[in-house]
Amino acid sequence: SQQGEEDPQALSIQEGENATMNCSYKTSINNLQWYRQNSGRGLVHLILIRSNEREKHSGRLRVTLDTSKKSSSLLITASRAADTASYFCATESNDYKLSFGAGTTVTVRA
Amino acid sequence: GAGVSQSPSNKVTEKGKDVELRCDPISGHTALYWYRQSLGQGLEFLIYFQGNSAPDKSGLPSDRFSAERTGGSVSTLTIQRTQQEDSAVYLCASRAIAGRTDTQYFGPGTRLTVL
Numbered sequence: 401s402q403q404g405e406e407d408p409q410a411l412s413i414q415e416g417e418n419a420t421m422n423c424s425y426k427t428s429i430n431n432l433q434w435y436r437q438n439s440g441r442g443l444v445h446l447i448l449i450r451s452n453e454r455e456k457h458s459g460r461l462r463v464t465l466d467t468s469k470k471s472s473s474l475l476i477t478a479s480r481a482a483d484t485a486s487y488f489c490a491t492e493s494n495d496y497k498l499s500f501g502a503g504t505t506v507t508v509r510a
Numbered sequence: 511g512a513g514v515s516q517s518p519s520n521k522v523t524e525k526g527k528d529v530e531l532r533c534d535p536i537s538g539h540t541a542l543y544w545y546r547q548s549l550g551q552g553l554e555f556l557i558y559f560q561g562n563s564a565p566d567k568s569g570l571p572s573d574r575f576s577a578e579r580t581g582g583s584v585s586t587l588t589i590q591r592t593q594q595e596d597s598a599v600y601l602c603a604s605r606a607i608a609g610r611t612d613t614q615y616f617g618p619g620t621r622l623t624v625l
Contacts (some may be wrong), residue, residue: 404552433613441599443553443616488552497543497566498614500552 404432404489404501411447412507421504423489425455430492432465434474437486437503446487467479478506512536512615514604522623523592531620532589535604536617542585543614545579553601559585592624 407422462475484492490498515534542575555569559579579585603614
């Protein structure tokens with residue numbers, strides 16, 4: 401069953417703008433991960449944040465985690481056309497399996 | 511190889527036929543996962559192998575689905591008597607060591623279409 405839910409379902413922005421998407425989940429987790437998927441095929445791992453971490457950065461990506469609210473956000477700064485993709489959050493609990501949300505489709509307009 | 515590979519990349523079959531999907535994980539990775547992604551949806555967990563332990567089959571949707579992992583490496587997902595609702599992209603992932611916060615590396619997937 402899917403634990404994560406992303407919001408919004410779709411996002412369209414101009415190149416150079418920031419894109420923010422949110423993920424909510426239901427049960428306690430060990431970590432939360434964000435993935436990118438282009439053209440409905442392979443997933444690319446973007447960033448992992450552990451349950452005892454609150455914020456993490458990787459290049460133009462910033463992820464926050466609020467375990468009290470069971471939510472996470474992914475910020476992409478200075479977006480580029482190549483950032484156009486679907487973005488998924490996935491939570492991992494003690495069962496070592498990832499539970500994915502339905503994703504946010506991001507379109508970056510040139 | 512450098513990453514997880516899957517074959518075939520596309521498979522079209524007729525309803526009622528059996529299909530086999532193959533996954534070659536990254537060499538040395540002890541954990542292997544199968545997921546299914548229906549159109550416009552997130553990934554749905556199917557099955558998980560870790561070393562020589564019994565696999566976690568809790569995500570398999572019916573007894574028509576089975577998977578095996580030979581020699582702790584290559585895995586085959588078999589779907590018997592395929593139905594149209596089995597149409598999806600089937601993704602495989604491997605991980606160095608389960609139980610740690612290591613990344614799961616995904617293959618490119620097999621797109622299955624059941625006519």
